[in-house]
Amino acid sequence: MTQPFWKKKTLDEMSPAEWEALCDGCGKCCLAKLEDEDTGEIHWTSVGCRLFDAGRCTCRDYAHRLEVVPDCVGLTPEKVRSITWLPRTCAYRLVAEGNDLYWWHYLISGSRETVHEAGVSVRGRVTANEDDLGEPEEYFDHMLSEEP
Template sequence: MKMRPKFWEKYPLHELFDDEWEALCDGCGVCCLVKFLDDEQVQFTEYTDVACQLLDCQTGQCSNYPNRQSVVPDCIRLTADMLPQMLWLPRHCAYKRLYLGQKLPSWHRLLHGTTQHQAQFAKYSVAGRCVSELEFDEAAIEERVVRWVKI
């Protein structure tokens, strides 16, 4: 992996290497939840507990990350240029926080390694708290709005 020391503090998002960009993701899986977006007012975004068909709902990890866009064409490959339109990302999201000039969340694994990260991370991860979209039709998904995702 090609990563510079404390790259998140020293370089703008659009200057990060691919490995650095990927390392910013905490792997919470929240962006993989079905959501209802209000294009005019981000604060009215509603998240559901229904996840993309590729998300492993027990681990909160994508089951086919390298090929996700060929399986799920509307899967987003987030870039720095997209961030102004992606403010619906959860408030703990490192991409959103850095874009807004904030620091990484205090529990982020880039700051503490995996042990301390895991203790706090469970509060934000979808692991064990979501169900696959394959189990629901669109009308049923609308009934599964959750309030534990904070934007």
């Protein structure tokens, strides 16, 4: 039996299609995060990006997201290895660290719904869209006590 691509290739070796397929669709990276200027600590919020469709856990304009949202982080293998806020469950992070995907990842389960059924995604947990907020202080009302 042949090994799946994420077990036999590094992130750098993946084709663009394989790279895109690795995303589990949890939506966690599309939540606003606040960084403590003094400590560098990251605090998660339940505020979705202006392009985030919270019901579907997808980007409304994925192809143009980097132009439309200046602070959107386009993931690359290098960034995956250096970004400290990637969720512990993130498939890119798991593969970069030499770990396997979880049972609920659609490449394992065969269904894009299992990430939501397992409670791993942010579906149903987004309390605001960044366009709904006026002042930066309003994000504090949506801070989470831990990574979603």
